[in-house]
Amino acid sequence: xxxxxxxxxxxxxxxxxxRSREGLFFTFVFxxxxxxxxxxxxxxxxxxxxxxxxxxxxxxxxAAQQLLAGLNSTxxxxxxxxxxxxxxxTYVSAHSITAALVIPSSFGRSVTTGGxxxxxxxxNPAVSSSQIAGQAIGSVIQQLNFNLSNAHDSIHVQPxxxxxxxxxxxxxxxxxxxxxxxxxxxxxSVTFIVSNYKKDKIFRQLSLTxxxxxxxxxxxxxxxxxISGLSAILMIGTGVLLFKARVTVDLYVIPLVLIGVFMFVxxxxxxxxxARTEEGAAVIGNIVTFPMMFLSGTFFPISIMPQxxxxxxxFLPLYYVIDGLNAVMVYTNYTAAGIDILVALAITxxxxxxxxxxxxxxxx
Numbered sequence: 254x255x256x257x258x259x260x261x262x263x264x265x266x267x268x269x270x271x272r273s274r275e276g277l278f279f280t281f282v283f284x285x286x287x288x289x290x291x292x293x294x295x296x297x298x299x300x301x302x303x304x305x306x307x308x309x310x311x312x313x314x315x316a317a318q319q320l321l322a323g324l325n326s327t328x329x330x331x332x333x334x335x336x337x338x339x340x341x342x343t344y345v346s347a348h349s350i351t352a353a354l355v356i357p358s359s360f361g362r363s364v365t366t367g368g369x370x371x372x373x374x375x376x377n378p379a380v381s382s383s384q385i386a387g388q389a390i391g392s393v394i395q396q397l398n399f400n401l402s403n404a405h406d407s408i409h410v411q412p413x414x415x416x417x418x419x420x421x422x423x424x425x426x427x428x429x430x431x432x433x434x435x436x437x438x439x440x441x442s443v444t445f446i447v448s449n450y451k452k453d454k455i456f457r458q459l460s461l462t463x464x465x466x467x468x469x470x471x472x473x474x475x476x477x478x479x480i481s482g483l484s485a486i487l488m489i490g491t492g493v494l495l496f497k498a499r500v501t502v503d504l505y506v507i508p509l510v511l512i513g514v515f516m517f518v519x520x521x522x523x524x525x526x527x528a529r530t531e532e533g534a535a536v537i538g539n540i541v542t543f544p545m546m547f548l549s550g551t552f553f554p555i556s557i558m559p560q561x562x563x564x565x566x567x568f569l570p571l572y573y574v575i576d577g578l579n580a581v582m583v584y585t586n587y588t589a590a591g592i593d594i595l596v597a598l599a600i601t602x603x604x605x606x607x608x609x610x611x612x613x614x615x616x617x
Contacts, residue, residue: 314364
């Protein structure tokens, strides 16, 4: 593999890309438009129920059941349960949760005897959904205290905010849209280029040059690394300037971007290689891309999705790129990010092998 050949092909491909107004728009402008739209919509309070995670350590008591029934009756929260054996702070960080309530094991006994009990509430006051969950909890506890008719309030909420790092919806959106760019830009472009070059017999002509398959693929990888890096800088800057986003950018972001780009360059090459026509390549690209675009946590944390959709998300390659970016940029959870990097790397290797087995200079 010769660096001179890679740079020469990279230079030609880059010039052609820059001449495409549509490519420039969807790579650099469109993600910023999405940040502006979704940030404006979801920076304020929204309608409907919001997710509230509950760890019930006193499931056998009637008082705990009354509390849960009261929360459900508000129709403000949709309750999901945290396993009783889980560490709450770790669980909140690992699952992108912004509102979690713990019912301690002494809850029922304290309510019955008139003692004082504190319910830990892990929340982020800057997130509208967390505020709504807090209001629902406060109103229900107020009613329970009133029903107890004690001389003092027995039930209190103890807020904890240190374990919830994210400061707003845009904080989740920025890593998601970086993943969105990593997916769509190489996936659509490479799929189309491979199928188009096959049809126009350009690969046959390239086979007569010193450029090898590996060098051609490496030049595409390098180009989309440059594009994805510039796009990420623009999105982070836009989020910080317009919506005061608070995200962490450190060295762990680099392997996630590199692996993500190589993953979808390889997948795009494979899709374009197996497609018989340009139209077929477009269909394959859409079938592969759109489920990942909406179910991998691009626009919303997957924790707010139904459980069966969360299960589906774990089978999507983009999920591990976005989840890793969230772990680094939002939660600074480097252990979770390391696991995502390893899983994404394994998927990338599999896609690269498939691409090399199907990609040929010679047209079918």
